[in-house]
Amino acid sequence: MSFAERVYNVVSNIKEGKVMTYRQVAEKVGSPKSARAVGNVLSKNRDFKNIPCHRVVRSDGNIGGYVRGQDKKIRLLKREGIMIRGRKVVDNR
DNA sequence: GCTCTGACGATTT
DNA sequence: GAAATCGCCAGAG
Secondary structure, X not given: OOXXXXXXXXXXXXXXXXXXXXXXXHHHHOOOOOHHXXXXXXXXXXXXXXXXXXXXXXXXXXXXXXXXXXXXXXXXXXXXXXOEEOOEEOOOO
């Protein structure tokens, strides 16, 4: 299992209505400080069906990046029942 | 092995 | 609250 594969696995495990920060994902895959690398992997991936990358946000609650833009990401999250305050996620960690 | 790049993070100004 | 700074890790060239 490469780093990327572990990331995919974790992200695909995020349930609907839930979000995870890049940091948390990084911790889950074994490297607490590799949030950057995590985002890097997600950016390369575009499999929206198997990997809900829109459920991954920044640690400060800010929406990270998204191929379709932050607005699109926010809309998707809202649709799944996640509260958004302006540009930030108000998920219950 | 080194250098760049990037959907990041935390701190400071 | 925004921008600058430094640190951090993995992949690509």
